[in-house]
Amino acid sequence: MTLLLLLDDDARADHVVLQELTDEGDRVRTEKVLVAHLPEKVREREADKPRWVWDDTSRRYPPLLAAGVRVDRCHDLRLCHAILRRSIYARGSAIATGPPTPWDGPRPGAPEPVEVSLFDEDRAETLDVVDELQRQLDAMRESDEPGKLRLLLAAESTGALIAAEMNHVGVPWSVEAHDRILTGMLGPRPRSGRPAKLEALADEVREALAQPNLNLDSQQDLLRGLRAAGYDVESTSRWEIKEIDLPATEPLLAYKKLARLLSANGWTWMDTWIHDGRFRPDYVPGGVVTGRWATSGGGALQLPASIRGAVRADEGWKLVVADAAQLEPRVLAAMSGDAAMAAAGRHADLYQGVVDAGIVENRAQAKVAMLGAIYGATTGPSAVLMPRLTQGFPRAVALVEAAARAGERGDVVATWLGRTSPAPDAAWQDALAAASAEGAGADDVRAARRRGRDWGRFTRNFVVQGTAAEWALCWMASLRRRLRDREAHLVFFLHDEVMVHSPASEADGVAEAVRESALEAGHLLFGDTAVDFALNVAVVDSYDEAK
DNA sequence: AAGTTCCGCGCC
DNA sequence: AGGGCGCGGAACTT
16 A cells, blocks of 8 residues: 655645655655646546545545545544544654644644744645654554554544545435425515514413513523513523423423524525535534534534425435444443343344343333433432443443543543543642642532532543444445445435435445445454444435434 | 623434 | 533623
C-alpha cells in the first residue's frame, strides 16, 4: 500500500503538493498538482488503492466529490490527532505528551504550521503534514494496543469520508409529502401568522385559563398564566403539565407539540434545508466526546417521527432502513464478556431475553433496568431493579460500575478501541480538593460528592456509548465497502441506524449486505464474541414505514 | 442590532 | 431525574 499525502500549499497558490510514501514511510516521489487538475489526478491514483493522508476530510473531500471523484481510503490527521492526543493507548507518545499544537484546534480552517522557517515558508507548511503523520505513526507503533488504535483511526477516517458522501448525495425528501403532513397537522401554510389549527388550540387554552391575551410562546407569561388559573407548577415543561388534569391541559399539550413541529421542522425549515428533493445535513464526525457524530444545522439527528413520511425513495428505488436492536446492552455484553448477558442477547429482542432468563418479570422492567445500569440511575424504579441485574449479569454490571468509580475519582476511562474520556476540568478538581482539605465544611463535602457522582455517570455512560459508536462506525465502513460496486448508496446515519437509497431491484441484496456488515463489525471489534448484534431491517418506500 | 443564556423538547 | 446531543424562541446582556 502506498500513502499519498496531500500537502497544503500556500492557500493563495494554484497548486497542491502530492507526496507518495511507501508503507514504511520512505519517500517515493513528490509532485506539484494544479488545483484544477487535482480531481483527475486523484481519480488516476485511486487505481493503486492508496490511502490518502490529508489534514481534514471535511475540507478536502467535498470538492473531489463535486468533480465526481470517490476516494476509497483516507487518514484524517485532524480527527486522528484528537483521538491519539487523549487515548490511554498512546499515553507516552509525543502527540499525547507534547504541548498543544494547531492540530488541537477546531475544525474550520486548516491547521497553521507551528513555526515558520524564515527562509522557506513554503517548505515549513508542507512539512507539518509530514511531521504530524510521522508522529501519529510513531504513536501507533509504540502503542500497547496498536491493532485497536489502527482500527479506531481507520474507522474514524472512513466515517469522515462517509459523512461527506452522504452530504453530497443527500436524503431523498419529498416536499409534497412534507407539506401534506404539515397541512394535516397544522392546517394549510399561512401567508403570515400562525396556522389555523395552532391558532384554534391557542384560543382554546386561553379560554380555559380565562386569559384572552396570554402569549403561549412566552415561558414566563405562560407560567404566570398557569399559576393565576390555579395550576401549581414550577415550570411550563410537558412532564409537569401532563400531571395536572384541568380543561387547559389537553389543548396546551397539543399546542406545545404542534408549535414545536412548526418551529423545528415546519415550512421555514423545509425552505431552508430541502433543495432539489434532497436533505443534505452537515455531519460532524467525532463531534460528540464519546465519538458519536453530531450535526451542525438542520437538526438531522433529531428528525421527529412525525415527519419521517417525507423521506421517500425515488421512483423505482427503495429505502433500506436498518437499526441495531438494543445496541448498547449488546456492546456492554461483548466488552465485559458477560456470558449470561450474551445469552440473553441470543434473543432477537434482548430485553425479552432478560425476561426469559428470569431476571425481571416483564420487558418494560428489563429495559428500564438495563438503561439504568448504562446511564447510572440512582433512584426510582430502575435503581430498585439493579440488584437483580447485578446478580444476573455480574460482569456487565461490574464493568459499568468500575467506569463510574473511575470517574468519581477523577480518572479517565476508555472505550473498547481506546477513545478516552476527557479529564474533569479544573473546577471539578478544586471541588474535590476543597472537600478533602483541612476543615472542609459539610457543604464542600456534599458538593464534591455530587460532582463526583455526576462525573461518574458520565464516565459510566462513556465507555458504553463510545464503544457502541465504534461498532456503528465499523458497521457503516463495512457496508460502504459492500456497496462499492452497486448503484445503491448510504444516505443517512443516526447513531445505531443506517439508511441506504437503493434501486428497487437491488434492495434485497442491499439488505443482505447490511446484515453481513453487522456481523463483520462484531468480529472486527470483539473477535470471536458470543454476542449477536441483531438488526431490524426494512425495505420501504418511505421512512415512516420502517419499524 | 447582535451576541449570549436559558428553557423546553426533538432524537439516540 | 438518568448519559449524549442540536435547535428555536424568549429573555437578557452589551
